[in-house]
Every structure is written in C-alpha cells, then in structure tokens.
Amino acid sequence: MKTVFYIIFFTGFGFYGIAQKPIKQLNKSFIAYTIPEKDILPENVAYDPTDASFYIGSTRKGKIIKRTKDGVYHDFVKPQQDGLHMIIGMKVDPVRRYLWVCSSGGNNLIGYSRKDKNEGRPAGIFKYDLQTGKLIKKYWIDIPGEVHFFNDIVLDTSGNLYATHMFSNPILYTIQNDNDKLKVLTPLSEIKYPNGITISDNNTYLFIAHSEGILRIHIKTGKKQNIQHPENNITGSKSIDGLYFYKNSLIGIQPDKNSVKKFVLNAEQNAIIKTIPLEYNHPMMNNPTTGVLVDNELYYIANAQFGSFNKDGSLFSMEKLYEPTILKVKLDD
Secondary structure, three states: OOOOOEEEEEEOOEEEEEEOOOOOOEOOOEEEEEOOOHHHOEEEEEEEOOOOEEEEEEOOOOOEEEEOOOOOEEEEEOOOHHHOOEEEEEEEEOOOOEEEEEEEOOOOOOOOOOOHHHHOEOEEEEEEEOOOOOEEEEEEEOOOOOEOOEEEEEEOOOOOEEEEEOOOOOEEEEEOOOOOOEEEEEEOOOOOOOOOEEEOOOOOEEEEEEOOEEEEEEOOOOOEEEOEOOOOOOOOOOOOOOEEEEOOEEEEEEHHHOEEEEEEEOOOOOEEEEEEEEEEOOOOOOOOOOEEEEOOEEEEEOOOOOOOEOOOOOEOOHHHOOOOEEEEEEOOO
8 A cells, every 4th residue: 555645735625635735546345246147237235234135236137136244146127127127325224124226217228219309218217026926016117218326325213215316307205204206306407417326324414426426415394405515536437426424524435546435524514524434446447336234334336337348339249347345344444
C-alpha cells in the first residue's frame, strides 16, 4: 500500500483531508466467494441473516441465484420467470421473510429488443417468499413511450420499502407495509439519475446517491437537501452506485473510480466531514456495483463486467470473461 500524506484544513462544514499524492491502489478487500457462472453480469447482492445465504441477481439472464451458507449455488428464481427482466436492486426482509427485487428492461438482458422512444421501457418491483421462492406480488409499470427504471431499494425496520426510479421521471416510490401498494412518495426532479438509496439507523432520513452528490430526505416532513461535501469527492460520470448507512457514515461504491469509500457524517447528518478510502483499484475490479452490509463488513460485487460486449452487441466469449467475484472489506479501522 502506498503511503499518502494529507493536508488538513477547516471549512464551515468540518475538517477535510486533501491528498498530496493520489492513491494508485489500496488493497484492503478479501475474496468472499466467486460465482461459477461467468456470463450473468450481476448488479446486486442481498443477504439473509437468518440462514447466512446470499442472493445474486443477473442482468444478463434475468434470474436470481441463491448461495447457501455451505457454498452451494442454485437458481432461486429461474431466468425471466414471472416476467423478470434485468435484476437490479434487491433487499431481504428477514422479519417478514421477503426478498424484494427491482427489475427493469435493458440491453444486458438476453432477448431484449424494445426501443425506449417507441415502445418504452418496462420496470417493476417483485416480492418473493424467501421460504418457497414463489412470487407473492408484482408491481409492474409498462406504458408505451415511457421509460421506466427501478434502480435500488431500502427497507425501514417496519418493512416499508423505498425505491429510486431514474431516467425520464426521477421519482422516489414507496410500498408501505400497511397498504401494499406502489405509490409516489415524492418527485426527484431536482436531481439526475437517482441511484443507490439507504436509510439512517433511526429511520429518520433517506440518503439517495445521484450524479452530483447525495440527497437527504426527511421521511416524515419530505424536506430535501444535498449533503455538503468536498469538491469532486463523490461526484463522477456514474457517481455512487451502492450506498449504505453504517455508524453515522455513508459507505459508497463508485464504479467509475474503482473505489469503495466511507463518508463520515457530522452530528446533524447533513455534511461529510471526512472521507476514508476502503478500497481502490483492486485487481478484481471491473465495474464494481453494489453490495450488502454483513455485521461490520461490506460484501460487494467487484466485477459486473457490463462493458463485455462486442461491437455487434454480442457478449464476449467465455474465455474473455471472469467468474463474478464478491469481495468483502471491513468498515472499521
């Protein structure tokens, strides 16, 4: 690991460190496991603490793989079963025993040929029974000419769901546990490309990553404000993908920067006061996307391999692909 020296200065928002020399590589992650199916192009991973199993979603095949505690893999949901498209965000509700799944149309999916402008893009949220793998309910939007894309979801402790919707109309949707209906919670017209979403430990705030930073929403009042942060600290062409709340910090995965970072918040949770790199340019990284917190570690997809297509639109041959790798990194010093 290369030594990096910092200059510390104070602003009205707190202390920030600016690196005098850029970090070329920071290798703190360990390989948790690999998936013996090279061509699934995974985007999300979920975890069930009840039986220590993982669920991995495929954007290529539109299916969900379950990895048991003893390392056995099987298809929890078969390819494009129940009308699934690309599998994007997923979350386990361990109390009510649900697996919540975001699924959206897109060119990664085998056989997908719809054009956004003419036919629109469908998207929805699926609720599965964790015990049986059977679909409980499907919340689907498919309107000609409209481009829909559910990106990521988070659950509060009562089982209420919040989901980011991007592209044509940035929106924050919710499915409340007491009425089980997909509803608009609030428009997100003030931001572009809402992506990863997480919630504070006390269920007060939602944090949403977007192309220019992180938006905070007070759930009860609906008040919105962007988290204050050092210039160029969390922005980028793709910004943050996976976003997770951990001990008054936000853990962010940045695909375009091949990095995982801890953004420490101030007491008011409206500004970042320190950035701690957790991983940077790991040798296995090829479009890191999202992950899941397991105790004091982040398990995350290191190599979604979304750029592995030939000019004619065909996927690279197996010889050019790698087994999808789940890395894990400790979140505490």
